[in-house]
Each structure stands twice: as structure tokens, then as C-alpha cells.
Amino acid sequence: MQKLEPEAGKQNTILQKVIEINRTVFKNNIFRPNQQEIILASLSDKDIFVCMPTGGGKSLTFQLPAVINNGLTVVIMPLVSLIQDQVAHLNDLNISNRVIGAFKSKNSSNIFSEILADSSVKIIFLTPEKISKSQKTCDFLNKIYKQGKLNRFAIDEAHCVSQWGREFRSDYLKLSMLRKKFPNVPIITLTGTATEKVRKDVINVLKLKNPQVFLASFNRENLYYEVREKNTSKIVGEITEFIKTNHLKNSGIIYCISKKDCEKLAKDLKKEGIKSSYYHASMTDKKRSSNQVKWMEGKILVLVATIAFGMGIDKKNVRFVIHYAFPKSIENYYQESGRAGRDGHISDCLIFFSYSDKYKHDRLIQKNKQTDRNFQELYTIMKYCENFTTCRRKIQLEYFGEYFDPIKCNKMCDNCRNKNNETQEDCSETAKKILQVLANQPDGINTLAQLTGFLKGIKCKKNEDLTDFPGFGSMIDMKTEDIGKVIRKLIYDDAINEKTVKCSKKFKMTKLELGSKSTEVLLGTMKIYLPVILKNKLNTNDQVYKQNEQNTHVEKTQGNQQISNNSIYMQNNGNNIIMQIGKLRYNPPMQSTNNFQSITYIEKPRLSIDSWSSFKNKPFVPSSFFPKQRPSLEKAPFLSDDYIPRIPVTKDVELILDTPVTVNQKSNDYELNDEQYEELKERLEIVRKKLSRISGKSIEEILSNDKLDKLSRTMQSEDIQKEFTSEILYFQKVNQISIENSSAERFEFHTMRRFNEDSYKRLKFN
Template sequence: MNRETHTLLKNVFGYDNFRPLQEEIINRTIDGKDSFVLMPTGGGKSICFQIPALVFDGITLVVSPLISLMKDQVQALKANGIKADFFNSSISPQEENEVITKAINGELQLLYLSPEKLISVSNTWLKQLNIKLVAIDEAHCVSMWGHDFRPEYTQLKVFRNSLPNVPFMALTATADKSARKDIEEQLGLKNSKLFISSFDRKNLSIDVRGQVQKKQKLQEIINFINRRKNESGIIYCLSRKNTEEVANYLKENGHSVAFYHAGMNHEERENTQSDFINDDTKIIVATIAFGMGIDKSNVRYVIHYNLPKNLEGYYQEIGRAGRDGLPSETILYYNMRDFVLYSQFADNGANSNMQKEKLHRMLQFTEAKSCRRKILLSYFGEHLTENCGNCDVCENPPKDFEGTILCQKALSGIARMKEKDGITMLINMLRGSNNADIHSKQYFNLKTYGIGKDVSFFDWRDYIIQMANQGLIEIMYSENSALKISPIGWQVLKGEKTIRLTTPLKAKDKKKTQKAIKSTISSNTNTDLFTALKQLRYTISKEEKMPAYIIFNDKTLKLMASELPTTENEFLAISGVGMNKMEKYGDEFMNVIRKFKNSAKPKKITTTQKTFDFYKEGLNPAEIAEKRDLSITTIFSHLSQLYSEGKNIDLEQYVTKETIDKVRVAFNEFDRKLELKPIYEKLNEEVTYSEIRISITLILKNE
């Protein structure tokens, strides 16, 4: 079974190795056991049920609330030669009948359904299917404790009980401890095992910027985007009005941009999302209603124009950047106005206390003066031992100073104002402002009036937030955000305790010095060739009416531009290239690469040459695979290629004469075409692609 799943991973999906936990989850599922998979956005959840679906002789049902994502995933599966379809409210009655017929006739390996459709047909034609696995995606939707509760998910337990011997798999990217237990109970999972993958997306840089004025914020965003022309990005806003304002501002500055919010009609939203997925629109400015169904791998940045409501939502939203593993950037802007507004929303909503608690955690994250990735990961139960080096705090470590006197000035002001006012009034009083509110409350008569005029308004705000984070004061949101002095604050005011504060960072000090993420891809990538390959991909995507990243993602194109594959074996060795895509697109992409190689001498050792160097040192294929962190299938591809080129390779030792004879018969039967898949299927999948490739190489060379 281990051999079969690895073969499927390489030949269907084009990957050499499983990511952490994937193989264990797959094997457990094939053994017929339930699993609960908690993996970050872009962490590889889909492979966990897609490979078992290909192993099973029957159909796998995938339950998902995300209609647009279903369409993308089914397109991606079909592009890899997998029989898949979806069944949801977006298809016509005629299309429904076609899907039902294919499912009943055993012509589908995977069927994606919305929860509403699943419940409505669970006692009709669904009973005729040979169901071998049920995967429930976005499983947090079943929990009242989750941030995206959907009542229809609670009916899935009845369906689960109707299939007692079929393994169920719950998958989500966001579930805290209280939600996890609830999900298992609500879905009726039996003796399930919890798999928690690392939530550390090292390729995402994290930058947080507080109290930036609107005009400056827009200018910073324009400057940021101008440096990233032709790259895809998402900007999240709090309100519909904000999305339209920001989108129009960017459009006026010459950018390819559209807005997206729930106030648009269904067709407008569909078209906007489709244009973004297909790279016809580069930037989307949206409320958080956008993105749940986005599987776009080449989003290079995510900007939060306002404070998110909770860390789960924030993490999921920044997770839409860099899903291909390449370096990507995230920026979060926030101010206290956002926080107060969300607090008011929470007062009027369900689970008010929980929402407010999560909102406070979000604010603590933004105001923190320590490694942000550490804080974010610890929220999901994962602990980093070292600082990440790829967030704004790590790149600009704050300097601290003896801040007791500053704190005493602020605390004295709060006390003299009788703890009835908020941050803005306190700062105006400390700075000696002459505004109407100060005069109406007679605060100009206080001894503390004007004692902090040498400190800027924004620095005072920063210090006061630090005081709140250190527990000196509390912000009473239920009393119009009035500041109250805590017991520790009274100790500081009386001189019984000292306090250190950190120096606020100015915007100009926070310019990113983006760390080069350790990668063998970007340093060797030829930019001109990468651009040409992207253009070819775009052209094909238009012809085939599918998102460009489904053909090949940016990471795969960068590997092509780095490794320069011009033969079938070399092309198959690229991560992300499976048999189906090689046969369908290989010639076109290799032609572009050949033209480039003819006009520019490559500056690096080819991947096959690296394998040959290790072979000459006496390493066997398994040792070379381990040394190069490639699959043994890829190494055999290299050795076959080297043998064909006349290199001194003892290829005969890796395949039996009996296997060569079997391949020869099938090879001749298919008119000696160099297509491996028909031969693989003709031989009942008993001979591996590596053995077929080696056999054909020997047959052709020894004629």
C-alpha cells in the first residue's frame, strides 16, 4: 500500500514526497478508520482524502459549503486525470441528472456536495452509491464555538450514522480546543485520531501597523503595490463602503482592481471572483465574505485595511497568500476605532462574551512587542523556541526605557479625571489641548494639564496601550471605553513599582527588510523564462477556460525556469508535474524552454548531472534520492535519461528480464509510442512507471 500511495502522489499529482502527517492520515483512512485533520490553509488537506479516493474501488463524497471552491478543486482533479464532479445549487436540473447518472454508474471517483444537497438526497439516489469514504471539509462549520457556524452541518451526524462502516474524515484549518471536541461529537466520529499539522507558514512575512491615518495608509498601500506590479493580492476591509473607496482609489492610480462584498448581486460576485482566479483582475478589495472559496495558489500578499475580529479569521485570511510555498507578504493595519466598533457588534450578537474575548486576543496580538509568529502559533497550541525573524517585531526589535515617570503622569491624569474618560481625552489633557471638550469639562484647571506636551499624540497612545497590556489600567468598553486604574497601576502611581516601556516605531523605521527565505528556487530562476512560461500558462488557461494555477502553479513554473527540463524524464522530475499534465502540456512548455536554452547558455548544473555525480561516487538510487530529497521514481528517471545520453550507467540491474519482456509486448502493441500511462494500465498497474521507463530505455538502446 505504501508503494501504491507514493506512486499515485508522483504520477498523478507530480510530488516526490508527502508533507508531514499526510501519509499517516492516508494509511489510517485506507484502513477504514475515522480521522480529524487540523491543518493550516494551504497545508495540504485535500491530498489526505484524494489519494484514498483513488485507492478505493468506489466513490468518495466530499462535503463542502464552498461552492466556488468545489468547482476549482474538481477542475484541478480533472486536469490530473481524475474522475470527479460536483453537485450543488449552481448546476441546472439537466446537469444534476448527468452527475447522478455518472455517480450511479460508477464513473466518478470523487463527488463534491454542499451539505444542503447531501441532506436532501441522502435517502434517494445516494443510497445506490458504493460509498467508501466521506470527507467533511470546513468542519468547524458544525460547531457553535467555531467562527463560521452553519446549522445545516449539524444534520451530518444522522448521515454518518447511516454509514457505520465507512470511514469519515473531518478537515479544518481553524478550530480551538473547545471547537475540536464539539466537532467530533456533532459529526459522530468514532474513535477518531486527531492530526494537528504545524501552523507555521514560514513563507509568510507578518507586518502590523497601528494608528496610521487614512491618507497615509492609502499612500503606503499604493507604494507597496507599485513595487509589486502584476502580482495578485487581496485587501480585506471592515465595511462595504471601505472596499469601494479603496478599490476606486487604487483604480485611479492605474491598478487592475475590483471590489467584492455581500451587497453585490450573485452574478457580479461570481464574475469578480472568476476574474481574480483567472488573473484577469490582479487585486481584490473585499469584506471577509470573499475568499472562503479561493484556492488560488499565487496570491503574493494579503493586506488587512482594518482590524480582524479574531485570530482564527486573521490566520485563515493571511493563509490565502503564498499557498504555492513561495515568499509572500501580509500587512495588518488597525486602530482603536475598529476595536470599539467590533465590541459594539459583539454586544448585539450571539456568544457575545466569547466574541469579545477573541477580539481582546486579537488586539493583544496587534499591540505586542514580541515575535508575532510566536503569539499566533501559541494561540493554536504550537510553540516556537526561536523568534521567527520574519515579522516586523523581529526585524525591528523594540528598545525599552525606564518609563515609570511617563506612566505616573498618565495615571495621575486618569485619577484627576475621576476615571471617567477614554484615551483621546486623556492625551488631549496631558498635551494641553484647547479643544471644546477640555474646556466644557474644566480639565484645563487640573495639575496634570499640559504636563505631557513634549510627547506626540501617537506616542502617548502607544504608551497608554502598553500600560493596558502590562495591566496598569483597564479599558472599560461598557462605559464608553473609560480608563480605570488597576491595583498594579496604583502601586506605580505611588512609586511602589517601576515600569519599562518600549519606544514606539515610526512608519519610516518599519520598512520591510524582507528576509530571503531559504529556497533553492528563486536564486536560480531566470526571470525572462519564468515570464514566458507564465504567458504560455495564461494562454492555455484561456483556451481551456480554467484558472491558470490549476495548469501549473508558480512554484512549478519557477522550478522549470531553474531546472530547464527539455526531455520527458526531466519534465516529470519537476515537482507538480504528473503523468497527465506531462502528456497534455509537456511539449508546449518544453518548447519554450528549448528556445530559451538555444538563446542563453544555462548557468547551472542540470538536475540529471547532479544525480550522475552522486552515482559516480558509488551511491545507489535510494541513497541518491535521500541525499537530493527527491523520490526514487525521479532518480530512476534521471538514470534512464543519462543512459540514453550514453553515460556509463548499469541500468539492467534495476529491472528483471521478465519485466522488460512484458513491457516490450505492450510497447509494440501501442505502436511503440513513448506514452507510459497506456502501458501502465495495460499491465494492470503491476509494473511501476519507473520500471516501464527503464525497460523502454533499454529496449530502444539495445535494438
């Protein structure tokens, strides 16, 4: 038998002891990947950095060495709930431990004395605040250090040390004093997610000495990733269907940005027969704890929560994690979605994406000092959500610096499952036009919505002096959605910066300006490409095309008139109407043909009227809105050249026909996107508060929340004036209007205001 060298023999003995304790004390037959190596490095008194995804077994790497060694291991954790879970687990294993402060009732002096007197204690738990703010705790640590009983520090959730991390905490930063005060005590740092930048920062801040770095694969093979477009009007039904179809009796988490969304969504799901409740930071501790316990025990299946919920939650059988709005970074998404499938069974991770949710994140980011970095993180996750071709697992893992072959995804993401063929469309010329407009930075063109409106040629008070400005209306033939995509692509590629600026003492806004890569785009040395998915362009799920496919065709010519390709010809009850984007014309009846074609790439029509003066000079078209004659200025005094109304056209295009119509559609069906809604609502909220201060009335008396929401969904940005005086006068006019169901003869004001009601409501003037 070969003789072992002394050092090799010692290592062999330690390894045998490690294996034995893992089996007898921790009841594990084998080690998970990297666990054994980390434990041996720890027993060699090395500094260690461990990045291991959720469920990888990080806790064992500091618990097992603590059992083997004499002395104490000090474990620092950010949350009391995390410590409670650790204590409960160690107590079950009969491993002696103590907690300094937190939920223990004993005062700190008694705890310190008890620890010093009891040599069986192996692990001490505390929060970083106890080290940074408690002198007694520091004195105690210094005492056991001098006695040679302080074996190691274990810092859990170590990414909190780094200002580049997703959950930076200032008290974690103060842990840098550990190396100075206890220079010979090894430190092991542990985290579930960390980019290379975060890893380097943690190592530098904590002054780790030649640390051994252990990086486990971030790939969670059992998680299925999917992103869906968010339709606010249908999302509750879509989530309900998803849960009832796939996870009727399974536990899940739904993450929302706001507390209001949490409560509302939980209530809506409960109405649909899904056992659900909510969780957010503004709840009482008792209520939060109660809901969490019910969810852990399975009495509640779905917990709708803000990001206040999650860290320290160890429920193995979570089958789905849904993001009602996209998360604030890929790092956050990895952590939050990673709460699903910890038992190794297949689980779903689903994001509902809408660009407008960015503005909710913006408001939170603007409260943060690291605004620019947070915006970059936000853009990265937005690019992830808008990518419908690249393997989602590949995008996530490469963010953390890990190469991944998409073949190994095994169709466990929507993009790999759908295998969308794509081509790249060169949008460089469009991008140049956008940058040229932005280079001149016209006053009043600050946000993405304002820039899009300017390029589309939408006139409003903010840009009424800019109609002759170069670039105004230069993209009138493009879809609003497509213009937005190009602008967002320029933002993602650093050709446009979205900067946060103060517009008053209390309020901030985002402003677009030229980015670092703008010159390259303008010179043509950098191309801007947008992916185009090659599939059937006819949206078979669109009710418009389903309903009208058999009576709709493209008319190339008719008589001596030339009709554009994006005109739609329809026949209904013998009345033929020609609609064109931005135009309304009434033509005599024409002979229909039988050569029907599917309509593709057609923008949802909007019939716009630039002003009352231009509207009254246009040929009058009888319809259900104006059944007898054009409304007079006397009947509608708000219609003046200072006011720019817009008439909607619904998807089924019946609105312009002289037949009754029932509308039950949200603002996005009328091309008022959520981005505009958020902007208008925020602006109107400012006006409402100002009016409240001026008049001494409550904001509800000035305008109810319900009416405020309706106005935000129905107004165009041109309805809002820049000066408060004009806004207040406008508000007073709005408040003179009462809603009631009136006869057909009354002027149907709602068609100008674009209210979305289950049945038509008429507005009259008092």
C-alpha cells in the same frame, strides 16, 4: 528474505498501492508532510482530525483513499466555489464524481439514481445545508449506508462546526447527526487553522471516536509579516508606493472592513495607475464573478475586498496581502494573509494599524451573540499590532499552541529585521489613578475617549459637573496618546473590561468598567509595564522638526520668568512667541541664543480656550486669525459660555504667527484622533436622522454627507450635548453657516471649527 507477518504484509501492500496511485493518478512523485500517514489512517477506517495550513495538500488525504476503496466518499464543503474547484481538478484527473444540488442543473432525484447506477463514481460533493435541510438527501445517504456503499465522510473547513471558530455556521453544527445516523462510517475532518479549543470542540460536537489528530506546522516560512501605523491622510499614497516599489506587476489582495472602503480604495488605486477593482457581498453575483475571474487571469492585479472574498480562492502567485484595517482576530489574519505565497515564493503580509478601526469592528461584533469572546479575539490581534519587539511569527504560532524559536524567523518579520531594543516602563501608578477614576464611574465617562478627556482635564458639557471630581485633569501633563496606551494595556490585561450595553432600542455602545485583575493592580500585586523602544527620540521624518530644528531650542529661564521644559521658544520675523501646552502667552521680544537643541518628547501643542468668558479676559495676541481685534460676541453669536471652541495649532506652528499659512492636514494632525471622529460622526448621524424624521426632510437636506464628515473631523466631543433637544438646537445653528471664500477682514470661523482645507476658507453668518 525476512517473511512479513500477515498484518504487516497487508500494510505494505496498501502502502505500495497508495504510492502507485499518487504517482499515476494524481501525478505526484512524493507526498507532502503528513499526507501519507493521514491516508493510511483513513484506509484503516479511523476517525481523523487534520489541521494543515493552506497549501499543505489536505484534499489528497480524502481523494486518494476514495480512489482506492470501492464505494462512496461524501465530501461536505461550505461553499459552491470550493466544490467547483474540486470538481474541475478531479475531472482533469479522470476521477468520477458527482455534486448533489448546488450548481448542477439536474434535479436531485436524477442525480441519486445516476449515482446508484454508476459504480465508477467515487466522490459525492454537497454543502452542509443539503444534509440539514433536505430529506431526500438524508434518505439517499441512508440508502447507500444500508447497501454498504458509504465509505467515509470528509468534512472540509471543519472549524465552522465550532462556536469558537472564526466562521461558525449553524448548518455545520447540525452535522453532529452523522454519527447518530451512520455510527459505523468513519469521519475525517479538515481545517487550515484551529486553536486547541476549536480542535477539542470539533471532536466533541462530531463525536469522533478516538480520533487520530494530525497537526502540521503553522509556519509559513516564505511570508514576510509587517505592521505599520495607519495615517488615514497618507495611506493611499503609502499603499501605492509599496505596490509600485515592490509588486508593480504582481497580484495582490487588500482587505477592508467596509464595502465603502473597498470601492473608494480601488478607485483611488486605479487613479494611481494600478490595475485594481473591488469585491464585496453587496455586488451582484455576475459582477463579483467577473472581477474574480479578471483577477485570477491577471487582467486585474489588485483586488480590494471584504472578508467575503477568499475562502476557496486558490491563486498560487499572490505576492502580497494588505490589511487596510487590522483583521478581527489572529486566526482570521493567519487565514487571510495565508492567501499569499502559496507557490512557496517570498510574499508580503502588511497590516495598517489604527486603534480607531476597532470601533468599526465593534459595530459588527455587537450584532453577534458571542460578543465577549469576539472582543477578546479583537484585543489579541490589537496587542499583536502594537507589539514592535517580539517576533510576529512567534506570536502567531504560539496562538495556535505551537512553540517557535524566533531565530528561525530569519528576519522574515519587521520586528526581527529591525531588532528594536526595548526596555519596560513601569506605568503602575498611572494605571492605579485610571482605575480609581473608573471605580467611582462618573456619569458620562463611559468610553476610552471620554475617560482620556476626563484625565486630561478637557472640559465639555458631558463632564462640566465633574471638574471638581477626584482625578479630573490629573494627567494633564501626559500625552493623550500615552494615556490611551495605558488604558489599552489595562484592557488587554483584564484590569478593565469593555462591555457592550444598549443605550436605546436600536443602538449599543461600549462601556468601560473594572475588570477581573483591577484589584491586583490597585493593590500593587500586579504591575503594568509598557515597552519603550530605545532609539533616537527625534523623529527625523517629522516635518515640524526638520523645518524648525535650526531655529528652535528649549529655554530654561528668561529674565525673571521660569519657562517649563515642554515650552518651545521660536523666533520669526523678529516676533518671539512662547507656546505651552494648553496655554497661549504673548511675551515681549527676547534675545535669541545660538545654543540650539533637538526637541524631544514634546506634545503637539494645542491652544485651548475653556469658554468665551475666560477667552475674552486673556491678553489678545494679533495673528492671521484675529488680524485687527478680538472677534466680538455679536459677530460670533455661537461663542457663548455654553460653547467651548478650540483653536488648532498645526505642526509647523505658523498658525499663531502673523503670516499667511496653507493647511492641508487631516484631523489627526490637530490631535483629533480617529476614535473621536468615529464617535462624533455616529452621534451626529443619529441627530441628523432624528431631525429628518421631525421635519419630514431628507437627511441630505438636513445636512449633506460632506458637511457631516467635516463636522465630525472638526468638532470636539464637548460640542455634542447629551440631550437631543440641545443637539438639535446646535445643529440648527450649524446649518445657518455658509462656507465661502471671503476677505481677510471677515471673522475666520474655520479656525474655531478646525476645518482642514487646501486653502483657508472663511465662514460668515447669514
